[in-house]
Amino acid sequence: xPRLAVFPGNRDEVVAVVRALAADGAPFVPRGAGTxxxxxxxxDDVVLLGLHRLKRIISIDEKNRRxxxxxxxxNLVLNRTVAPLGLxxxxxxxxxxxxxxxxxxxxxxxxxxxxxxxxxxxxVVGITALLPEGEIVQxxxxxxxxxxxDLLGAFIGSEGCFGVALDVTVKLTRKPAAxxxxxxxxxxxxxxxxxTSAIIASGIVPAALEFMDGATIRVVESxxxxxGYPADAEAILLIELDGIAAGVDADRDTVERICIExxxxxxxxxxxxxxxxxxxxxxxxxxxxMGRLAPHLVVQDAVIPRTRLADVLRRIxxxxxxxxxxxxxxxxxxxxxxxxxxxxxADDPDESERxxxxxxxxxQACVEAGGSITGEHGVGLDKIGYIDMIFSPDxxxxxxxxxxxxxxxxxxxPGKVVPIHSCQEWKASPAGRRGNESAAxxxxx
Amino acid sequence: MSRxxxxxPRESPHGMSLQxxxxxxxxxxxxxxxxxxxxxxxxxxxxRPVRANRIASLTGHTGVVDYVPGDLTITVKGGTTLHGIxxxxxxxxxxxxxxxxxxxxxxxxxxIATGSSGPMAHGFGAVRDLVLGVEFVTGDGRxxxxxxxxxxxxxxxxxxxxxxxxWGTLGIVTEATLRLYSIASSHATLAxxxxxxxxxxxxxxxxxxxxxxxxxxxxxxxxxxxxxGLAATTSILVELGGNAAAVEAQKDALSRTGVVHExxxxxxxxxxxxxxxxxxxxxxxxxxxxxxxxxxxxQRALAGIEGSMIHASAxxxxxxxxxxxxxxxxELLRRMAGENRGSAIVCERLPSDLWPHVSPSVVSDTLxxxxxxxxxxxxxxxxxxxxxxx
Numbered sequence: 001x002p003r004l005a006v007f008p009g010n011r012d013e014v015v016a017v018v019r020a021l022a023a024d025g026a027p028f029v030p031r032g033a034g035t036x037x038x039x040x041x042x043x044d045d046v047v048l049l050g051l052h053r054l055k056r057i058i059s060i061d062e063k064n065r066r067x068x069x070x071x072x073x074x075n076l077v078l079n080r081t082v083a084p085l086g087l088x089x090x091x092x093x094x095x096x097x098x099x100x101x102x103x104x105x106x107x108x109x110x111x112x113x114x115x116x117x118x119x120x121x122x123x124v125v126g127i128t129a130l131l132p133e134g135e136i137v138q139x140x141x142x143x144x145x146x147x148x149x150d151l152l153g154a155f156i157g158s159e160g161c162f163g164v165a166l167d168v169t170v171k172l173t174r175k176p177a178a179x180x181x182x183x184x185x186x187x188x189x190x191x192x193x194x195x196t197s198a199i200i201a202s203g204i205v206p207a208a209l210e211f212m213d214g215a216t217i218r219v220v221e222s223x224x225x226x227x228g229y230p231a232d233a234e235a236i237l238l239i240e241l242d243g244i245a246a247g248v249d250a251d252r253d254t255v256e257r258i259c260i261e262x263x264x265x266x267x268x269x270x271x272x273x274x275x276x277x278x279x280x281x282x283x284x285x286x287x288x289x290m291g292r293l294a295p296h297l298v299v300q301d302a303v304i305p306r307t308r309l310a311d312v313l314r315r316i317x318x319x320x321x322x323x324x325x326x327x328x329x330x331x332x333x334x335x336x337x338x339x340x341x342x343x344x345x346a347d348d349p350d351e352s353e354r355x356x357x358x359x360x361x362x363x364q365a366c367v368e369a370g371g372s373i374t375g376e377h378g379v380g381l382d383k384i385g386y387i388d389m390i391f392s393p394d395x396x397x398x399x400x401x402x403x404x405x406x407x408x409x410x411x412x413x414p415g416k417v418v419p420i421h422s423c424q425e426w427k428a429s430p431a432g433r434r435g436n437e438s439a440a441x442x443x444x445x
Numbered sequence: 446m447s448r449x450x451x452x453x454p455r456e457s458p459h460g461m462s463l464q465x466x467x468x469x470x471x472x473x474x475x476x477x478x479x480x481x482x483x484x485x486x487x488x489x490x491x492x493r494p495v496r497a498n499r500i501a502s503l504t505g506h507t508g509v510v511d512y513v514p515g516d517l518t519i520t521v522k523g524g525t526t527l528h529g530i531x532x533x534x535x536x537x538x539x540x541x542x543x544x545x546x547x548x549x550x551x552x553x554x555x556x557i558a559t560g561s562s563g564p565m566a567h568g569f570g571a572v573r574d575l576v577l578g579v580e581f582v583t584g585d586g587r588x589x590x591x592x593x594x595x596x597x598x599x600x601x602x603x604x605x606x607x608x609x610x611x612w613g614t615l616g617i618v619t620e621a622t623l624r625l626y627s628i629a630s631s632h633a634t635l636a637x638x639x640x641x642x643x644x645x646x647x648x649x650x651x652x653x654x655x656x657x658x659x660x661x662x663x664x665x666x667x668x669x670x671x672x673x674g675l676a677a678t679t680s681i682l683v684e685l686g687g688n689a690a691a692v693e694a695q696k697d698a699l700s701r702t703g704v705v706h707e708x709x710x711x712x713x714x715x716x717x718x719x720x721x722x723x724x725x726x727x728x729x730x731x732x733x734x735x736x737x738x739x740x741x742x743x744q745r746a747l748a749g750i751e752g753s754m755i756h757a758s759a760x761x762x763x764x765x766x767x768x769x770x771x772x773x774x775x776e777l778l779r780r781m782a783g784e785n786r787g788s789a790i791v792c793e794r795l796p797s798d799l800w801p802h803v804s805p806s807v808v809s810d811t812l813x814x815x816x817x818x819x820x821x822x823x824x825x826x827x828x829x830x831x832x833x834x835x
Contacts (some may be wrong), residue, residue, distance in 0.1 A: 063734040064734045108603075110597060114597070118570070119599075121573075121574075123712070137810075143730075144730035144732075147810065149816055150560075153605075157603050202627070203627020203628075243687075246694040249695060250688045251688060303595040304595065307513055310461070374599050375595070375598060387600060389751040392589075394588060394589055396601070398583065406812065410770070418602070
């Protein structure tokens with residue numbers, strides 16, 4: 001529980017609160033909508049700074065395809081506002097109906113369509129940031145090129161550890177002229193995984209390429225989010241292509257051929273917007289539907305090279321079997337971003353223990369395949385114990401020092417992302433280490 | 446005019462290892478010797494003058510570390526040239542879609558360090574959008590990695606973006622993982638002639654809003670068009686790529702925007718090498734919708750300068766000016782700034798005495814100073830190239 005929760009109603013109040021906290025040396029955690037899945041916005045025993053009331057869309061520049069928004073603006077609200085202009089804000093996390101742009105910036109949020117359009121980093125051109133000591137800095141250059149260090153790039157995805165975004169200037173994207181949404185269903189997970197790799201290797205960049213396994217399909221189909229997926233399939237791929245109509249249709253033919261040759265039972269193309277939205281609804285609400293399986297759910301997030309999908313999914317299945325847990329896979333296959341989810345009962349200590357072990361082994365398998373411990377949910381608290389699987393002590397220490405450039409006292413969102421020991425164990429530099437070694441040698445000579 | 450450090454020891458043994466680079470930096474740190482970081486030294490005259498008497502070169506640190514074509518990613522050592530990457534990936538029908546101005550013999554390390562991109566940034570993004578992971582050696586000799594080898598990754602704080610465009614002042618890029626794309630099955634290069642400059646704004650609007658998703662949209666002045674082997678007329682060059690149907694449909698859409706010719710694809714290679722040795726190069730940028738105004742103002746400011754060329758990434762709002770170094774004066778740059786209030790001027794290459802008048806430092810703010818101290822506490826990596834820190 002937070003020691004104190006503060007919900008400022010405008011920018012001046014945010015600045016006043018942060019400066020007061022600075023004067024007191026009090027640690028605090030900024031929070032958007034709290035939809036994050038790695039515990040990044042948890043504020044146990046410190047001050048919680050809720051930013052959801054700062055929800056003004058400050059300006060929309062149709063001609064330059066830019067918008068300036070306050071951090072509490074909900075992702076979908078921005079999209080609905082710019083839609084009549086034929087524009088969209090590309091990052092579309094599954095929590096888009098609730099999550100805020102400020103939170104998206106903190107997490108460098110992605111979503112199904114980032115396969116083609118990129119993540120938050122690629123769509124934010126400027127941020128007015130309030131640093132923990134109360135200083136306001138302009139990051140990026142909204143009216144032109146950047147010079148100097150890319151501190152905007154460093155800030156995006158810093159999980160609330162560098163400062164608070166007071167306003168965010170985003171790029172808007174023209175709506176594609178044509179969209180084709182396809183559903184391919186398979187009787188084998190392996191086939192669907194191999195087809196995913198084959199589509200990527202073909203060079204076509206789908207707008208989205210999503211994977212759901214049999215367990216997930218069945219729970220979605222038995223929920224209010226039923227999307228008409230074939231309930232007897234072991235895997236489905238939801239593939240969306242967009243662009244110039246003629247080109248999209250040619251790509252659709254190629255993708256359909258790859259699917260059928262790869263063992264798809266059927267490939268169905270959505271005939272209209274309603275059908276398209278229904279197919280997407282099932283995918284976007286899949287995590288929610290899993291609530292039907294057990295009282296609790298671990299949503300995991302890892303990335304692997306796209307050529308390794310079939311073997312890593314097989315390995316995940318084995319891990320699930322060994323630990324007697326059910327893994328439901330629903331993920332962004334096109335960029336290798338896995339979401340192995342385990343429904344379980346957290347009140348059962350034995351089951352919790354098994355889930356914990358399975359998760360660690362799954363993460364290990366992804367790292368061994370050449371992957372990463374998080375593709376979009378962030379490290380937060382949840383994955384802080386995994387981060388040394390992929391980064392050396394020197395790399396983690398360098399990240400700590402970057403953080404300290406923004407927040408010398410590590411007072412904002414303390415204890416997240418990089419373990420505290422990595423910051424403290426800043427060993428002597430190699431030059432220093434070598435100096436000590438040669439001194440030791442001299443001593444023994 | 447060369448602003449290379451005065452001839453001193455050059456550390457570039459072939460087959461240079463990561464440990465070798467680390468040793469050079471550790472030695473320099475121990476003795477407090479400033480280093481000029483270099484790849485193939487093609488862009489060595491870019492940036493502010495560097496106070497260094499030793500060159501640390503990565504020319505020997507080359508090669509592919511990992512390449513699985515099906516993943517559309519490649520990991521290479523920092524001294525690998527863009528041409529080298531192109532050769533390897535083209536065999537698999539893939540490319541790294543970055544075409545910075547200058548020679549393709551430049552290294553990936555230098556490209557990342559300088560944050561250099563070219564016309565294809567319109568369709569594929571700039572360096573920061575295409576680099577997935579980096580390894581670099583900090584000013585105190587540590588080997589640090591950021592990002593990874595997968596296409597989507599938010600683990601840890603973003604050292605990839607930090608190092609991109611930091612001009613070697615935070616670390617020496619020793620390895621990078623890059624995002625690749627398939628080479629399209631069909632291409633077309635179009636030139637839209639602008640015979641009446643008063644139509645420029647409307648023509649640009651038409652091209653940028655056409656039903657097309659071009660790789661590049663580059664506005665070139667008459668001198669640049671001539672350099673590219675085209676008729677000496679202001680023109681909008683458009684590069685299209687995709688499957689045959691997509692390219693044909695886009696050609697149709699663009700042909701309705703004015704007088705459009707299909708031109709040889711080599712115009713891009715020629716454009717890339719437009720800045721000859723001994724030229725001064727700077728960019729002026731603004732919001733994309735102001736591009737026509739920016740273009741007109743820039744043309745007015747450079748009018749009458751023999752040998753100057755102007756081109757612009759129209760969709761990105763960036764105008765790039767190339768002129769003989771002797772013509773680049775503080776007065777001219779002041780005039781440029783005066784003509785284009787509210788826009789940013791970023792200089793690539795200038796006569797060294799001009800820098801203090803035009804752009805003394807881009808890293809004098811507190812935050813940049815702290816970052817610098819964190820990664821290069823002794824200020825031995827390319828000191829001065831981004832300006833002074835205080």
